Amino acid sequence: MRWQTADIDTYQQSQSYVDTVLVPLLSVSLGEEMKNHVAMGEYISLIAMEMEKQFRGRLLQLPPLVYPQNEPREQLLRHAGAWVDELKANGKNHVIWITSDPAWKNDENDLPGLLLWFPHLPIEHMDKKLQQKTMNDQMKEILPQVMKEWQKENGI
């Protein structure tokens, strides 16, 4: 389900079925690397949309956590931790973070929940058909990881 009023009504009626939250992690920089950050952000937003479609009955997609590229890592992790506290307090068992920012790979163990890191693919240069196929392939790849996360009694 999406962060929009129409979906939130459904969410509130079927809360017990929705135990997972999806949060895109998006880095922003206006420096030399700007274009790269924009492309990564676009790609991750597409992935988020596709995941929402696949898992919409069990997953609530939150607005992304956006941060400046050079924000200190401890600070970012603390921020993510505050989100997790909020989720836990509301009975959510699983959080899935998605990103293309390689910096998160080093923090994987300090970040509660499931981190899915996607190498950024240049889909902006692909035609519609190929884009769709790329997305479908990505979904097939992550399905087992999401299922594994769901098998954990208590994810976060």
Place this chain on the structure above:
Amino acid sequence: MEKNHNVSRRQFLTYALLGTGGFMAAGLIMPMVRFGVDPILQADAEDDMIDVVGVDELTDVPQAFDMEYEQDHGWHVEQVTETVWMFLEGDEVVALSPTCTHLGCTVSWGTDADNPEQFFCPCHFGRFERDGTNVPGTPPTEPLHRYDHEVRDGRVLLGSPSPQL
């Protein structure tokens, strides 16, 4: 004077009742106009069948195909891609929507190792038979929706999905 007054009061009542009656009539007619118009709009939508695949690509095993069309939201036109599960039942084409009738996740054919001959929903383990019937005891309460279809010159054209109940 008194007489005049009475008449005008009666007139007033008449007008008032007519007014109320008119208002009620409008209340009754307006929805009927809507009901009358809606099927026309739907008939129009049904006429926009979308060419999805050649009949010769279908087998008796359900396969996923993409259906592409433009959706007019009034203020912008969006290119939409939808997945449809299609197979042959004898000579008959069957096209099922992949949207789980529980809470809307996407189902796939044969992805549950224990039930390879069924559609499976990964979210709450909903299951459906090949013809879309929901398996009792799993969360979905109604069958997968089925697309209207038509075969023209060896191509399968799909309309919109509707409940199988």
